[in-house]
Structure formats: structure tokens, C-alpha cells
Amino acid sequence: MADIELRNLTKRFGDLVAVDSVDLDVEAGEVMCLLGPSGCGKTTTLRMIGGLEWATEGDIFIAGKLVNNLKPAQRDIAMVFQFYALYPSLTVTENLAFPLHAEKVDKAEIERRVTRIARILELDHALNRIPGRLSEGEKQRVAVGRAIIRNPQCFLFDEPLSRLDIALRQEMRGQIKMLLADLNKASVIVTHDQIEALTIGDRIAVMRDGLIEQVASPHEIFASPANVFVAGFIGTPQMNLIAGRSTKPGGGGGLGLSLCNQDIALPLAPDAAAAGAEVTVGVRPRGFDLASESAADTLSGRVDLIEPMGAETLLHLKTEAEELRVVTDHRSAPAHGANVHVRPRAGQIHLFDEHGGRIGA
Numbered sequence: 001m002a003d004i005e006l007r008n009l010t011k012r013f014g015d016l017v018a019v020d021s022v023d024l025d026v027e028a029g030e031v032m033c034l035l036g037p038s039g040c041g042k043t044t045t046l047r048m049i050g051g052l053e054w055a056t057e058g059d060i061f062i063a064g065k066l067v068n069n070l071k072p073a074q075r076d077i078a079m080v081f082q083f084y085a086l087y088p089s090l091t092v093t094e095n096l097a098f099p100l101h102a103e104k105v106d107k108a109e110i111e112r113r114v115t116r117i118a119r120i121l122e123l124d125h126a127l128n129r130i131p132g133r134l135s136e137g138e139k140q141r142v143a144v145g146r147a148i149i150r151n152p153q154c155f156l157f158d159e160p161l162s163r164l165d166i167a168l169r170q171e172m173r174g175q176i177k178m179l180l181a182d183l184n185k186a187s188v189i190v191t192h193d194q195i196e197a198l199t200i201g202d203r204i205a206v207m208r209d210g211l212i213e214q215v216a217s218p219h220e221i222f223a224s225p226a227n228v229f230v231a232g233f234i235g236t237p238q239m240n241l242i243a244g245r246s247t248k249p250g251g252g253g254g255l256g257l258s259l260c261n262q263d264i265a266l267p268l269a270p271d272a273a274a275a276g277a278e279v280t281v282g283v284r285p286r287g288f289d290l291a292s293e294s295a296a297d298t299l300s301g302r303v304d305l306i307e308p309m310g311a312e313t314l315l316h317l318k319t320e321a322e323e324l325r326v327v328t329d330h331r332s333a334p335a336h337g338a339n340v341h342v343r344p345r346a347g348q349i350h351l352f353d354e355h356g357g358r359i360g361a
Ligand code: ATP
Pocket: 013, 016, 018, 036, 037, 038, 039, 040, 041, 042, 043, 044, 045, 192
């Protein structure tokens, strides 16, 4: 039995279906990230789990108990929001201890838990300060500490790091990951930041238009996206998604395709797509090798734009039909206007059918 179970969970706002028949299990000790573009229904899903929004249809179980009709306070959950509200006149110690006073926990136990949380979140030095004398990162850590100090059944985070600058985010991602691993509870984190989801999540649920498109580990989402939406959403720079048609037979024994108005044989099973089938080929910008000359397994294009990225360089290649994004080592980057040939690397090629669904493992 999972700690959080969503069954056919649906939320309508008038005619708008914000969350559409979502099924999701989050196990004890698991961190599930809800990831997707703005408006896809992440926050509404989280708010329904937390009891801040009623479900239009479907069921929510926490630790096996149906909680649809329970108020937030009766669900034994802790929530951390983007806009944390600390008590401005209370010290960090008092802010952290606040939920425990409400639960009438005894003084020695309060002291023990505050000390432990402050140590984990590196707040020891600031225990006697009021929020007005804390940095943004410290305030956010107090908000996280106050949520987890009660030892609830599960944790819900809504964009917990979005207000922090990049350096602090990076630091707090690590801290939150360690903290949650220690607690062994089910956690759901809403984010639109894919790096956050890939680094913190044990699994990621990618959402679009109220639907879950794929639920899988960060590695699987990246290595085997279930469809073109997930493929294009995860990974920077964005995966090339090239419309093509299967032609037979493939030269060199691979899968013959017409891509970018060029004939190419890709190192895939020759029967991966039927002759004449419309497909989309996905190759990440780092999934190409530069070739010295045109060949049966290369695509050619002209360097239209060069974006230096430090050790690597992002090339935009103009072909007859589409633009290709290719990442190379900055030392081997060709010049602007050069005609270059790129070879999609075996094992780095994703094939999708006419409906955008993945073909093959
Ligand atoms: P964001 O990342 O921008 O917060 P999200 O994925 O969390 O987006 P939600 O906030 O869950 O998306 O919203 C899903 C859809 O439901 C959106 O179209 C939004 O406008 C709509 N919506 C959310 N709350 C309400 C509400 N109270 N009344 C009407 N529509 C709402």
C-alpha cells in the first residue's frame, strides 16, 4: 500500500478540466515531483492532496485512509509553500517550536526536536534571531523546518525553492534531498524546474493539460521519454524532434528514413517503422558526432548560429527542412556559415510514431 494514492482524481473549474483522472501512487520514503508547464494542473493536484481544494471526482488515500472529506488539519500532512509565512515577532526557535506547542508536546521533547532540525538545516547560529534578521535562504529553511518538525504522515511542497537565487537553490536542493531521505515519508514536490525535479525526485510525474504523460525515475524520463511532449520538455538544450518518413530499405542495414529532405539510414532495427510511416526522430543536441564528410548515416546543414556555453558550443544548423541543435566541444566547433555533417549516435536515437508515442524500449 502506497502512502499517498490518487485514484481517478479530477478537478473542474466550470468548463475547465484542471486535473483529469489522475492515478498516482507515492510510496513511503519516496519523493515524487510533479513537473510540467504553467497551468498543467500541478498545484491543483497538490492542493487536493492537502485538502485546500475539494476533488470534483475521484479519491485520495493517505496511509490507506480515504481523506476526501477531511479538512487539511485532519490529514496529518505538512505543507511548504513558495510564499512562506513565518511569525515575524518570534525567534527561529519559537517559529520552529510553534506547531509542537499546538500539539502539547512536552518541553524536553520540543527542545530535542528543535535542536535536531536546526542542526540538519544549518540554522544553529540563527536560533535567537527574528525572521527580519534572516537571509531568504534561512527563512525558507525555517519554513521547511517548521513543516517537518511535527513528524506528519507525508509532505507536500509547492515550488519551495522558486524564490531563491540560483546558488541558494542548488545548495537547498541538496539539503532537502538529504532531509527527505532521512525522514522516510512520502513527499510530493510541485516544480516547473526540471533540474529540481531531476535532482530531488525519486520519480517524476510529467503533467500536461491536467493529464499525467509519464511517471518514471529521472533517468528513465530522460533516457526513454514516453512521447514527444516529454522528450521535448525534459533536457537542455531541448531535444531535436525531427519529422520524417520511413523509406525502405535502409542503406547499411539500418532504418531508412527521409529526414530534413535528406535520405538517411539510422542505426535502428530496419522494421522499427513500416515503409511510408510518418515518424518523429528525437536526438538530443549532445547525441550527434561531427563527421568529416557526408555519408549514408549523416545529415548535413549550414552553421547558422553559434552559442558558446563554456566548455561546449551549441550550433544551430540550417537544413532544407528543419533547424538542428548540435552541441560540440568548443575546441572543435566549426565556423559560422560552414557546411557540416552530423551523425546521430547509436543508442541516442528516439523514435516516435505518428501520434507522438514512443516506438520501442
Ligand atoms: P503554475 O506552474 O503556473 O502554478 P500549475 O501547473 O500549478 O501552474 P494549476 O495552478 O494547478 O497549474 O492550474 C491548472 C489550471 O486550473 C489553470 O488553467 C488555472 O488557470 C486553473 N485554475 C487554478 N485554480 C483555479 C481557480 N481557483 N479557479 C479557476 N481556475 C483555476
